[in-house]
Amino acid sequence: MTLLYSEVEQELRSSVRGLLADRCPPAAVLKRVESEPYDLDLWKTLAGEIGVAGLLIPEELGGAGASASEAAVVLEELGRAVAPVPFLTSSVLATRALLPTRDALLGDLAEGRRTAALAVSFAASPYTPERGSSVSVDGDGRLSGTVTGVAGAEVADVLLVPVGGDLYAVEGASVEVVPSLDLTRPVATVTFAKTRARRVGACDLAAVLRFGAGLLASEQLGVAEWCLDTTLAYVKERHQFARPIGSFQALKHRLADLWLDVVRARAAARNAVADASSVSVAVAQSWNAGVAVRAAEEALQLHGGIGMTWEHPVHLYLKRAKATEIALGTPGDHREALASLVDVPGPGAG
Amino acid sequence: MNEAEIKERVAAFLGAHDPGGDRLEFLRARFDAGLAWVWFPEGLGGLGVSRELQQVVERELADTPQLTGGKQGIGLGMAAPTILAFGTEEQKRRFLRPLWTGEEIWCQLFSEPGAGSDLATLATRAVRDGDEWVVDGQKVWTSGAHHSRWAILVARTDPDVPKHRGMTYFVCDMSAPGVEVRPLRQITGEAEFNEVFLTGVRLSDDLRLGAVGDGWRVAQTTLMNERVAIGGAPTRRGGGVLATVLSTWREQPELRTHDLHQRLLLLWVEAEVTRLSGARLREQLAAGQPGPEGSGMKLSFARLNQALSGLDVELRRDLGYDDWAFRRSEDVDFYGRGPGYRYLRAKGNSIEGGTSEILRNIISERVLGLPSEPRVDKDVPWKDLPR
Numbered sequence: 154m155t156l157l158y159s160e161v162e163q164e165l166r167s168s169v170r171g172l173l174a175d176r177c178p179p180a181a182v183l184k185r186v187e188s189e190p191y192d193l194d195l196w197k198t199l200a201g202e203i204g205v206a207g208l209l210i211p212e213e214l215g216g217a218g219a220s221a222s223e224a225a226v227v228l229e230e231l232g233r234a235v236a237p238v239p240f241l242t243s244s245v246l247a248t249r250a251l252l253p254t255r256d257a258l259l260g261d262l263a264e265g266r267r268t269a270a271l272a273v274s275f276a277a278s279p280y281t282p283e284r285g286s287s288v289s290v291d292g293d294g295r296l297s298g299t300v301t302g303v304a305g306a307e308v309a310d311v312l313l314v315p316v317g318g319d320l321y322a323v324e325g326a327s328v329e330v331v332p333s334l335d336l337t338r339p340v341a342t343v344t345f346a347k348t349r350a351r352r353v354g355a356c357d358l359a360a361v362l363r364f365g366a367g368l369l370a371s372e373q374l375g376v377a378e379w380c381l382d383t384t385l386a387y388v389k390e391r392h393q394f395a396r397p398i399g400s401f402q403a404l405k406h407r408l409a410d411l412w413l414d415v416v417r418a419r420a421a422a423r424n425a426v427a428d429a430s431s432v433s434v435a436v437a438q439s440w441n442a443g444v445a446v447r448a449a450e451e452a453l454q455l456h457g458g459i460g461m462t463w464e465h466p467v468h469l470y471l472k473r474a475k476a477t478e479i480a481l482g483t484p485g486d487h488r489e490a491l492a493s494l495v496d497v498p499g500p501g502a503g
Numbered sequence: 504m505n506e507a508e509i510k511e512r513v514a515a516f517l518g519a520h521d522p523g524g525d526r527l528e529f530l531r532a533r534f535d536a537g538l539a540w541v542w543f544p545e546g547l548g549g550l551g552v553s554r555e556l557q558q559v560v561e562r563e564l565a566d567t568p569q570l571t572g573g574k575q576g577i578g579l580g581m582a583a584p585t586i587l588a589f590g591t592e593e594q595k596r597r598f599l600r601p602l603w604t605g606e607e608i609w610c611q612l613f614s615e616p617g618a619g620s621d622l623a624t625l626a627t628r629a630v631r632d633g634d635e636w637v638v639d640g641q642k643v644w645t646s647g648a649h650h651s652r653w654a655i656l657v658a659r660t661d662p663d664v665p666k667h668r669g670m671t672y673f674v675c676d677m678s679a680p681g682v683e684v685r686p687l688r689q690i691t692g693e694a695e696f697n698e699v700f701l702t703g704v705r706l707s708d709d710l711r712l713g714a715v716g717d718g719w720r721v722a723q724t725t726l727m728n729e730r731v732a733i734g735g736a737p738t739r740r741g742g743g744v745l746a747t748v749l750s751t752w753r754e755q756p757e758l759r760t761h762d763l764h765q766r767l768l769l770l771w772v773e774a775e776v777t778r779l780s781g782a783r784l785r786e787q788l789a790a791g792q793p794g795p796e797g798s799g800m801k802l803s804f805a806r807l808n809q810a811l812s813g814l815d816v817e818l819r820r821d822l823g824y825d826d827w828a829f830r831r832s833e834d835v836d837f838y839g840r841g842p843g844y845r846y847l848r849a850k851g852n853s854i855e856g857g858t859s860e861i862l863r864n865i866i867s868e869r870v871l872g873l874p875s876e877p878r879v880d881k882d883v884p885w886k887d888l889p890r
Contacts, residue, residue, distance in 0.1 A: 156783040157790065385871055400874040405867035406860070412871060413799040420779035440776045488768040495741065497752060497771060500759040 156423040162226045168203050169227055173234040179466035182235055186336040186469070191308045196238040200265025206244045207263030209252070215260035221364070221426040225371035229422075232375025232445075235337045235469045239268050241372060242305025242338075246271045246365045247313050250320055254354030258311060258322065270309035271361070272323070272343050274302035278482030279363040279434075280490055282315075288345055290316045294352060296323065296345040303328075304480075306341040313353070314345070320356035323348055335476035337469055363434050366481040367425040370437035374422045376474050377415050377441070377448035380467070384408065384452045391457075404455060411451055418444040432494050439487040445474035504552045506559050512550075513538060513563040522567035529568050530604040538564070539603045543587060547599050555789035571605055573834035574650060578602045578609035582655050582674075584728045589672070589713040589721050598653070598674070610651040612642040612675055612699055613722065617890065620861045622657075623666045623719060624880075624888065627701060629658035629673065636660075636673065636711070638681075638704040644855070648684045648697040649831055651677045655725060657718045662886040669885050670718030674710045681705070691847045692827040726857060727797075738778055744808050744838060744845070745774045748815045758818050767818075770810055777803040798870055802862045805852035812849040815842045 176195050200206035208224045210216020224245060231240055247269035251259055261267040274285025288298035296314060306328045314321045326345050333339035388399030398404060418441045425437035449471040453460040460467050492499055520532045533539055534548045541556050543549025586598055601607040618625040627640025638658055654675040661669035681704040686694035713721040741749055784796045825841035853859040867873040880888055
C-alpha cells in the first residue's frame, strides 16, 4: 500500500491536465454553465482518446483494467478544472454499480459510446442509500416513482435504478433538470411512471455509494488545490498599501493553515483509494469535504470584491465544493459513522 | 543493501552480542556494527544505506536494550544531524558514538532573553583568543541542561556585520568553568528547562562547528531537524495523545456528553489525517522525494496535542492536579503524569522549536513563495540594531 502517485498515474494526470488546460479553462466553463453545462465534445475526447471512461472496467469487459487509484487522479484533475463531464456519475458511480453484473453495457461505457447515470439522489449516502427515492417495481417489472437530486442524468443514455437490492436499466424516463447550487454538475428529478426496465442484476447500493464517496474525496482535493493555487497567485500580484497583499502576515498565516489542510486532504484522498475500507472513506469524506469548502471560501474572501463577481470563476468552485459537501454523505454523516467504526460511541451507547 | 541483507546483518550481530548482557556494551557494539542509524556513514554508527532500512533494524531489534528517547532527544534529533553535516572527521568520531549510546547527553544553547523568534539577533559573544574562544552571555529555555555533558551553541563572533552573518556555531563543554545552569520553573510546577549563564567560558577552536561566521546556516540544519523530530514521529491510528483520551472515553461512559462526542470525533479525524500525512511524508523521504510537507507536521502536532489534552481535562471533570512540587524533570515528557500536567505541558508545543507563528511564516515564504514582510533589520550591522 502506498500513499504516493505512481509514474503511470502521473502520466495520466498530465494528459488529462493538458487536455483540460486547452479545452476547458475556467472562462470556457463559465461561458456555458447557463445554457448547456455539460461539454460532451470534451467528454468524447476524454473518454475515447485518453480512455478515462473505461478505467474501472476490467480488460475482458472492454475496459482498461485500472484501479480506483488512477480514477482518483483523473478526479483530482477534473476537480481542479470543475470540468463539466460525467466522469464521476457515469464512469465511477454507474460503472461501479454495474461491475458485479458484468453486463454487456459495460463495454459501451468503457469506450464512451454510451453514458450512464445512477438514478440515486446525490444527497444519498452509504448510510442512507434510499434518501430521495420513492421508486418501486411492480409485478410486470415496471418502475414507478421519483428520485430527486440525480447528478448526470440529463446526459445519460441509460439510467441505472437500484430498487430493493436489484439494479434496473432504463432508457426513456422523464428527466427534469432543476436549478442547482452546483452550476457545473446540476441535478435533476427523475420520474418513472410504469416505465419499462431491464433487470441487470443485484446491487449493493451502500457499497457503490461508499466507493463513490471515497473517490469524491479526490475531486474535492482538486477543487481545494485550484482554490489555493489561484489565491496564492492573486495575493502575490495584488498590491494594496504599496505592497503585495500576500506579504501581510494576517493573510500568510491563513494561507499556511489552508495549505496544511490541503496537504492532509491529499494524504486522506490517497489513503481512501489505497485502502478502500469504510473507515478510510469516512475519514477522507469528513476531512476533504470541509477542506474544499474552506479553500473556496478563503479564495473568495482573499480575492475581495472580484471574488463576488459572476465573471470570476471562483464561484464555480465554491458551488461545486458546497454541493459535494452534501453529496454522498455530509462530513457529519461520515463522522457519525466513524463513531461506531472506530469505537468512539456517543453518550448512552454503553 | 536490501531488506533481506540488512536482516542478515542484524541476525549476525545478535549472534555475536547478547542483548541480555550489559546494556551499554550492547549499545556500543550496535553502534560499531553500523546498526545505530543505518543511513549514517560506515564507521559512524551507520552503513551508508537508505534511511528506509532503519525501520527494519528497529523491528528486528525491538526486544533489545533501547535508547532513552526523551533525555537523548536533542542529541539524536538535532546535534547529531548537525555534527554529521558540518563536523570535521575528528568531531564526528569524538561525539557521535557517546551521543548515540546516551553516555553523553546534549542540550541546545540557542534562545536568549532578547532573542526568541528572532534568534538571529542573539547577543552571546564569542571572542577569539589564540586557539580558544571566550564566551559570555545568557541562554534560556534550555531543556535538560542539568543532565548535559555538551551543548550546541550559537554565539556572535562579529557584531559589525548584519545579524545573520556574524554568528558562529560551537559545541559547548557544559562542564567548563563559567557555565552556570539555573532551573526555570514552568507552569507545570517542575523545571524541565533552565537558564544557562556563560561567563568567560573558554572553548578550544576544535569545538567550532562549521566556518567562522557561518553559524546561521549551521543552525538552520539543527532547527529543521528539531521540527521534524517534534512533529514527525510515526504513530498508529488512535495513538499518541489521542490514545489517552480514547481510553478514558471508552472506560467511563458516564463522562460522555453529546458536545464532547462531536468535538472528539472532529479531533479524531484531524489526528488521523495528520497521521496519514506523516506516513505519506515518510514514504516520500524513503523514496528520495522529500516534499515541503514536513514543515507543517510540527504545526499540526502542536494544535492537536493542545486541543486533545484540553478536551481530556474537560472530559474527566477533574479539578485536581497530581503534584505542583518544584523539582527537576528527569525527562521531556509530553504524555506522562495526569491530564492537568499534559494540558499545561502541551501549551509549550506551539512555542518550543519555533513558535507556530514563525512556522506559518516559514511555510508561507519557503513553501508557498509569498513575499516577506518589509524588513528593517536586514542590512544593518548587528551592533547598530535598535534595542
